Amino acid sequence: MHIGFDVRTPRAMTDTQELADLVMEGERLGFDYTTVFDHMVVQRSLRAKYNNSDEGDTDIGYGRCHEQVTTIAFLAGRTRALRFVTAVMVVPYRPPVLAAKMLATIDVLSGGRVTVGAGTGWIKDEFEALGAPAFERRGRVTDEYLEVMKLLWTEEVVEYEGEHIQVYGIGLEPKPAQRPHPPLWIGGMSGPAMRRAARLGDAWYPMMNDQSKPLDTVDRLQAGIGRLRDLAEAAGRDPGSIDIALRVAEHGHRLSPTASDGTRRLFAGGDADFASDLNVVRDLGVTAIDFRFEHQRAEVVVEEMQAFQRDVLGRL
Structure with missing residues (x-):
């Protein structure tokens, strides 16, 4: 099982x-x-709220960051083995031919270290500011854009006529370093998102702490994975061909040990609990999982990452 990290400090x-x-x-x-x-x-x-939560009512500063793809290109040049996951790329924000080209370029220049986490987005205000396709159509737009991107990465000549994108007789070179293409991890817990993962994804990539549909207990995670497997079969795919990757935004002593269903919450508690839960989710079929390390000061983030490597991963 692969272990990832997400670092968040204001600076x-x-x-x-x-x-x-x-x-x-x-x-x-x-x-x-x-x-x-x-x-x-x-x-x-924001007029919209993430998963109907209270998050985003005031000055949340979501845009105080570098552009995603450019950032990965820069960081790939400063590293040698680390992989980079777009977590997640809001697919409708970029024309699919341009996005496919940018990601293929970084994949080649980095020696095949890009994973494309993909989603539909949730901030209507941002769609409008960017002149992106209509927010209400973002699901179908995402499907078509991903289909075109996969074709450009794998076919010599692409012909595609959709409702939101049409391409005729074009190709993309050089192809990505990874074959057939960079892994495509589909984010989201909604029905359409899970069907998208079952149909197009190399992995399903939900947020464990999703407030509307959490996967924060063994039973909930098992049920979610089971549903994904059923959808894969319905789409005519081998369920075992789709990996399970998880995002964990909150963990450790910051979390209540008891979930809303009254059972133990995964990744709450101390180091021994954490290590045990990693073994549990691996046995359930999880192939990758990443954790957020967030603090006002970078030195504290570093200390938490070091402690995680020493006291949690060291127990495995």
Whole structure:
């Protein structure tokens, strides 16, 4: 099972050296991959809320970060083995031919170290600011854009006529270093997102702490994986061909040990609990999992990453 990390400090979102130092430290500690999120502009307030939560009512600063794909290109040049996961790329934000070209270029230049985490997005304000396709059509747009991107990465000449994108007789060279293409991890817990993962994904990549549909207990995670397997069979795919990758935003003593269903919450508690839960999710079929390390100060983030490597991964 591959272990990834997501580092969040106010300065690292915009400070070149702090961001590079944190990512290079993660590589030195032996993490397999890091994640980079995707927001474009700062909204002082939002009309939309993530999963109907209270998050995002005031000055949340989602846009205070570097552009995702450019950031990965820079960080790939500062590292040697670390993989980079777009977590997740909001697919409708970029024309699919351009996105396919950018990602293929980074994959070639990095020696095949890109994983494309993909989703539909949730901030209507940002869609409008970017002139992206209509927010209400983002699911179908995402499907078509991903289909075109996969064709461009794998076919010599692409013909595609969809409702939102049409391409005729074009090709993309050079192809990505990874064959047939960079792994495609589909994020989301909704019905359409899971069907998208079952039909198009190399992995399903949900957030364990999703407030509307959490996967934070053994039973909930088992049920989610079971549903994904059923959808894969319905799509005519081998369920075993689709990996399970998890995002964990909150963990450790910050979490209540009891979930809303009254059972034990995964990745709550101390180091021994954490290590035990990693073994549990691996046995359930999880092939990759990443954890967020977030603090106001970078040195605290580094200390937490070092402690995680020593006291949690050291127990495995």
